[in-house]
Amino acid sequence: MTVTTGPVPRPELAGLAAYSSVAPGPVPVRVRASSNEAPGGLAGPVRAAALAAVGGSSRYPLIGGSDLATALAGSLGVAAAEVAVGDGALPLLDRLLMAYLRPGDEVVMAWRSYEAYPLSVQVAGGRSVCVPLSPDGAHDLPAMAAAVGPATRIVLVCNPNNPTGTVVPWDALVSFVDALPPDVLVVLDEAYTEYDERPRPETAVLPALVARGNVVVLRTFSKAHGLAGLRAGYLVAAPAVAGAVRSVLPPFPVSTVAVAAALASLAHPEVLEERVFDTRVERERVRALLAARGTTVPASYANFVWLPLGDRAAPFAELCREHGLLVRPFAGEGVRITVGEPDLRAVLAEVLAAWS
Numbered sequence: 001m002t003v004t005t006g007p008v009p010r011p012e013l014a015g016l017a018a019y020s021s022v023a024p025g026p027v028p029v030r031v032r033a034s035s036n037e038a039p040g041g042l043a044g045p046v047r048a049a050a051l052a053a054v055g056g057s058s059r060y061p062l063i064g065g066s067d068l069a070t071a072l073a074g075s076l077g078v079a080a081a082e083v084a085v086g087d088g089a090l091p092l093l094d095r096l097l098m099a100y101l102r103p104g105d106e107v108v109m110a111w112r113s114y115e116a117y118p119l120s121v122q123v124a125g126g127r128s129v130c131v132p133l134s135p136d137g138a139h140d141l142p143a144m145a146a147a148v149g150p151a152t153r154i155v156l157v158c159n160p161n162n163p164t165g166t167v168v169p170w171d172a173l174v175s176f177v178d179a180l181p182p183d184v185l186v187v188l189d190e191a192y193t194e195y196d197e198r199p200r201p202e203t204a205v206l207p208a209l210v211a212r213g214n215v216v217v218l219r220t221f222s223k224a225h226g227l228a229g230l231r232a233g234y235l236v237a238a239p240a241v242a243g244a245v246r247s248v249l250p251p252f253p254v255s256t257v258a259v260a261a262a263l264a265s266l267a268h269p270e271v272l273e274e275r276v277f278d279t280r281v282e283r284e285r286v287r288a289l290l291a292a293r294g295t296t297v298p299a300s301y302a303n304f305v306w307l308p309l310g311d312r313a314a315p316f317a318e319l320c321r322e323h324g325l326l327v328r329p330f331a332g333e334g335v336r337i338t339v340g341e342p343d344l345r346a347v348l349a350e351v352l353a354a355w356s
């Protein structure tokens with residue numbers, strides 16, 4: 001027998017789960033509602049800016065994506081030193097973990113939440129401490145606070161939460177942060193914040209949050225800005241924290257084309273506003289359709305709805321697939337359906353008619 005030896009990856013990677021994707025079923029896909037993307041392709045001015053930038057792409061973009069960071073700082077009311085940009089919110093979270101996690105450090109998170117969190121923590125050599133959601137699908141902040149111990153380095157709060165669409169009340173969030181040790185970083189993942197219509201009190205506006213020193217706000221151009229395929233995201237934090245993340249980012253963290261599209265999206269807020277308005281209206285119509293067929297759906301503050309179907313989640317998703325509707329099942333828990341595609345309700349109505 002030949003014994004082969006070769007390079008061995010870090011032991012932390014053993015058993016790493018794959019980031020899941022939903023495969024098409026036996027019939028052609030009619031509506032893709034499984035990845036929380038925005039519908040409709042790039043909007044006019046954003047598309048024009050992206051295409052114009054393609055021609056100049058033999059040159060590197062500005063180092064550190066500084067043009068995008070400066071524009072974001074201006075629109076968010078923070079200093080450019082408080083911003084780090086990257087090729088998506090998830091790559092930025094990975095770099096934050098790289099910058100702050102020591103081997104064996106703990107990251108407290110709600111569960112179920114964004115599926116990438118435990119994978120990223122594992123890759124970074126940390127340990128995920130998962131705190132079950134409340135029965136209504138919301139973060140259980142008292143239980144999360146109780147899970148914070150001497151080994152806790154980071155607490156993740158996904159607000160609105162993927163996949164349940166629930167939010168943390170602003171005052172509860174602020175009290176939660178107040179009660180944590182100041183050397184624990186609180187990452188507020190606001191990937192879906194644009195769809196959340198709740199006004200923020202002064203204590204929860206972005207500059208006030210990051211002024212606390214241990215709060216990191218993570219956002220993306222993938223969702224309401226509609227640029228998931230181009231890859232751009234940002235985080236906002238105290239200068240020392242944002243600087244630590246920038247120090248471990250590659251020198252050119254966002255492509256020329258993605259920067260151009262993101263800048264155009266910031267320059268044309270009406271595009272985002274219209275998309276968000278339409279999505280919210282559609283979200284409530286989808287909830288009403290489901291309620292009319294006896295499926296209660298928790299209020300959602302994101303561009304998706306959550307059906308807490310328990311053991312019936314996988315069969316429901318399979319039935320959807322047979323009708324050409326791709327949704328995201330979490331076996332034994334529920335199904336997440338992205339709203340926004342114009343044909344969603346028609347196809348969903350067909351599925352519900354066939355669902356006993």
Ligand SMILES: Cc1ncc(COP(=O)(O)O)c(C=O)c1O
Pocket residue numbers: 035036087088089090091114158162189191192219220221222228232233
């Ligand atoms: C809660 C949450 N955070 C982060 C991300 C990643 O976003 P990006 O495409 O910017 O990496 C997602 C994507 O689905 C998400 O749902």
